Amino acid sequence: MNKKITTMYFSATDTTKKIVSGIAKKLSENIDTKITINNVNFTLPEVRKEPVSFTEEDIVIVGVPVYAGRVPNILLKYLNSIIGNGALAIPVVVYGNRNYDDALIELKDLLQLNGFKVIAGGAFIGEHSFSKTLAQNRPDEKDMAIISDFANQIYTKITSQDKIQTVVVNGNKPYRKYYMPKDKDGNPVDIRKVTPKTNSNCIDCKLCVEVCPMGSIDSKDVSKLNGICIKCGACIKKCPTHAKYYDDKGYLRHKNELEIGFTYRREPELFI
Template sequence: MSDTEKKTVWAACFSPTGTTKKIVNALSDQIAKTFDWEQKNFDFTLLDARTGSPSFTSNDVVVLGMPVYAGRVPNLMGSYLRSLVGGGALAVPVVLYGNRAYEDSLIELRDILEEDGFCTIAGGAFIGEHSFSHILGAGRPDAADMEIAAQFGAEICGKLRRDTQEHPVSVPGCTPYRNYHQPADQQGNRLVFLKDKPKTNEDCNKCGLCIKLCPLGSIDKDDPSLVSGPCMKCGACVKGCPKKAKYYDSVPFLRHKQDLEELYTNPRKEPEYYL
């Protein structure tokens, strides 16, 4: 790569609880500072941010991160992701999962970006605190994760210096993709809570923060106890409420949460990356 060739580095993400954004920002910061390139942010977590998208070109490097839901890219975000126009931009797909498994999410995100016209040159899977739990992946990405992110960032920069831009990057996963993970109890009985929504307790002071945090715009603007639209169980309202007023009381949901914590809190999974 020519020393005079300037690019713009984009930190792009869907990150309802902020864990994906932490890794994406770290990687994009490192690339931008290494080459003294301009950096821009494209956080499309909230509904209003998804009314359009930047016009990417071959002069861009896009680090794009998504959380993993049931081993895949969140299904409610698929249409929007497929509407992006890569324009030949270099891309680094990154997924964040809650210490269970990332399954086919990384290869799926890579494929979506390639189909959109991006050139994927690296990819990574990192661990973040699970959207259902404060125990599973607690506090992650933590300092050790950020050290690995820094190593990944350094290797991305090395690849950019070498101007080796073969794509798509090779990442683990199955094609065709496996079905979304179907929750079941430890006896194998299926747990169904897809249509369940968070409840609101008496501690709610109607501050409206949950309304602003909901990535689907599903919480009623006049009465935050009402969830009129779909719920993707992202954890934004539950984890973001300063009064701890949002919660789930669905028996299947709570059973699944307990099983996840019992089965997957240990051993600690470590980040993986590919170039």
């Protein structure tokens, strides 16, 4: 089989990266151990300025986190710029144990509209960007075994069907509105403008500046933001001194609500 494999992912805290890379590694082992996997990590803004296109000889695994039940709207412009030209695609969405709602069908539709043939798809669970306890340490060993089996199923489909069929995934059309948390009285709470604070633990190492996917943290004063915050968790989870935090009451109430209400283990959903 003369195929090239590429991973494409947005992964601020590395969970989506782990899942997409796991699929690609196992798939490459099945096809040819000598295959080199090309990686396009579009987490940082500079990468999202570069156009990407493929051919019918490519297999592309595209992974994004789920934000409020949908594909993050800040990624739509970039995702719409990727040209498939008949390449095979596997959309992957990763959510923090609440629900992936319409994110997978939305990503599938985006890829199809851009000329990809979508042959499989999956919704996986990763540690929630708001929390260190919700879906803690996922994807874990059990998840990675499912990921390996998913790659095996994709390989079987590619090699056993003369005309590879496109996949059907779960989701609603039209897509549901972005999920919005509510206060104790049931009123919607908008946390989009909530930003992280910086405490005295900060050693000014600038790591938060480097990992911010929006390029929003000021390099001269890391307590300031020069752009939007998407609540990806990168600056908080990767800070070596735990200097970043949120103190907004609405945000903290929603975080607590998620940690209490969604403790049961959700399992990956695969579509072949």
